[in-house]
Amino acid sequence: MKLADNKATLSFSNGSPSVDLPVYHGSVGPDVVDIRKLYAQTGMFTYDPGFLSTAATQSAITYIDGDKGELLYRGYPIEQLATNCDFLETCHLLLYGELPNTDQKKDFTSRVTNHTMVNEQMQFFLRGFRRDAHPMAIMTGLVGALSAFYHDSTDITNPEHREIAAIRLIAKMPTLVAMAYKYTVGQPYMYPQNNLSYAGNFLHMMFATPCEKYVVNPVIERAMDRIFTLHADHEQNASTSTVRLCGSSGTNPFAAIAAGVACLWGPAHGGANEACLNMLEDIQKMGGVSKVGEFMEKVKDKNSGVRLMGFGHRVYKNYDPRAKLMQETCREVLTELGLQNDPLFKLAMALEKIALEDDYFVSRKLYPNVDFYSGIVQRAIGIPVPLFTAIFALARTVGWIAQLNEMIGDPEYKIGRPRQLFSGSVKRDVKPLAVR
Numbered sequence: 001m002k003l004a005d006n007k008a009t010l011s012f013s014n015g016s017p018s019v020d021l022p023v024y025h026g027s028v029g030p031d032v033v034d035i036r037k038l039y040a041q042t043g044m045f046t047y048d049p050g051f052l053s054t055a056a057t058q059s060a061i062t063y064i065d066g067d068k069g070e071l072l073y074r075g076y077p078i079e080q081l082a083t084n085c086d087f088l089e090t091c092h093l094l095l096y097g098e099l100p101n102t103d104q105k106k107d108f109t110s111r112v113t114n115h116t117m118v119n120e121q122m123q124f125f126l127r128g129f130r131r132d133a134h135p136m137a138i139m140t141g142l143v144g145a146l147s148a149f150y151h152d153s154t155d156i157t158n159p160e161h162r163e164i165a166a167i168r169l170i171a172k173m174p175t176l177v178a179m180a181y182k183y184t185v186g187q188p189y190m191y192p193q194n195n196l197s198y199a200g201n202f203l204h205m206m207f208a209t210p211c212e213k214y215v216v217n218p219v220i221e222r223a224m225d226r227i228f229t230l231h232a233d234h235e236q237n238a239s240t241s242t243v244r245l246c247g248s249s250g251t252n253p254f255a256a257i258a259a260g261v262a263c264l265w266g267p268a269h270g271g272a273n274e275a276c277l278n279m280l281e282d283i284q285k286m287g288g289v290s291k292v293g294e295f296m297e298k299v300k301d302k303n304s305g306v307r308l309m310g311f312g313h314r315v316y317k318n319y320d321p322r323a324k325l326m327q328e329t330c331r332e333v334l335t336e337l338g339l340q341n342d343p344l345f346k347l348a349m350a351l352e353k354i355a356l357e358d359d360y361f362v363s364r365k366l367y368p369n370v371d372f373y374s375g376i377v378q379r380a381i382g383i384p385v386p387l388f389t390a391i392f393a394l395a396r397t398v399g400w401i402a403q404l405n406e407m408i409g410d411p412e413y414k415i416g417r418p419r420q421l422f423s424g425s426v427k428r429d430v431k432p433l434a435v436r
């Protein structure tokens with residue numbers, strides 16, 4: 001953070017003295033006005049519900065240029081990472097700041113691989129859930145429960161604990177998601193296979209059974225790996241900010257990540273991929289491509305409460321670069337599986353075409369986000385719709401933990417404690433029950 005030559009001056013129309021506020025430059029992106037001393041200087045807070053103009057932290061991990069539609073992890077464009085690197089290389093980049101060399105990659109992969117099993121007791125914990133429980137309900141519980149199993153990595157002030165908790169979380173999330181799936185379908189859990197890649201192992205734990213050999217399809221493996229890479233981090237979004245706020249109290253990393261999982265569940269955030277696929281299936285039932293125009297009229301009618309799921313983003317005011325990559329993966333997977341004529345893919349393309357030409361979407365700069373195509377890919381792979389957000393959580397875990405560790409290591413780190421503009425009743429006296 002570099003102090004700018006200029007300052008911001010806040011003046012008041014009621015004659016109160018004006019105050020100078022420092023301005024800082026980031027390495028790229030908008031400058032920030034430092035308001036930390038504003039309350040001490042003026043007795044006033046700033047008001048910004050939804051954080052529309054507030055940088056809650058400084059971070060060196062992920063940069064998004066929403067107008068250009070650019071996403072960089074530690075400076076590297078997402079397109080290059082998704083094309084030239086695998087997910088574990090991306091995890092190394094996010095956690096430690098650099099892509100691994102050959103030896104570092106080998107070492108990191110082996111550390112993650114050696115932590116893929118979960119404590120055997122976890123399956124008894126899982127057994128307490130109803131078989132029809134939503135996977136995100138299960139994941140919130142299982143991830144939080146990890147803190148009860150791994151006592152030796154719960155002290156966030158200890159860098160070694162933070163390191164081992166990071167590896168454990170990245171390693172165990174696929175195992176937990178696959179266990180949640182196997183539990184709902186009543187199949188035996190499949191133990192991790194250390195000879196497989198991270199994505200290949202996940203596919204194996206999801207789709208293998210003890211009855212026959214399961215061979216990982218390399219096209220599907222690559223698609224899964226890309227889904228993980230595209231979802232690995234996205235700077236200060238709702239769930240990441242939740243993880244930071246939760247972790248700022250000094251709670252253990254497993255508890256903080258469980259809070260992130262809970263936040264991600266919502267349909268305005270990670271739950272949008274599930275909501276998007278349900279929307280496509282509903283339109284398909286109504287008559288498919290021929291009903292797109294009718295559906296779009298509902299979307300544009302503010303009283304209908306209908307939104308085009310998988311469209312729009314708080315930061316991107318251009319095409320989400322992840323959506324482009326996901327569309328490419330979607331084609332590859334559908335071709336590999338002989339599903340080129342998948343009606344939902346055709347429907348999604350038709351919706352996208354209309355939306356990109358319609359003034360309602362153009363004027364509001366609403367473009368497809370990553371969720372628009374990710375559901376179609378996952379459904380083609382055989383992943384049930386309610387599991388989509390759990391897979392997003394699996395992939396985002398590395399981002400959450402990298403952001404959490406960055407916060408704890410920041411000398412300016414403090415517990416997060418937002419303030420408020422109070423609009424409730426002023427002080428009053430309690431009346432006895434008989435006269436209320």
Ligand code: ACO
Nearest residue numbers: 267268269270272299307308309310311312313314364369
């Ligand atoms: N369909 C129809 N209209 C939309 C949509 C949409 N998907 N998204 C935004 N709009 C409209 C709003 O009605 C609003 O119109 P107005 O200015 O006339 O009132 C305008 O566009 C701005 O929208 P806001 O909701 O104010 O924008 P915000 O930044 O708060 O919301 C959000 C962003 C939540 C992503 C929103 O675009 C949305 O609900 N999209 C659908 C859900 C979705 O796909 N979420 C995934 C996000 S990406 C992720 O988490 C991985």
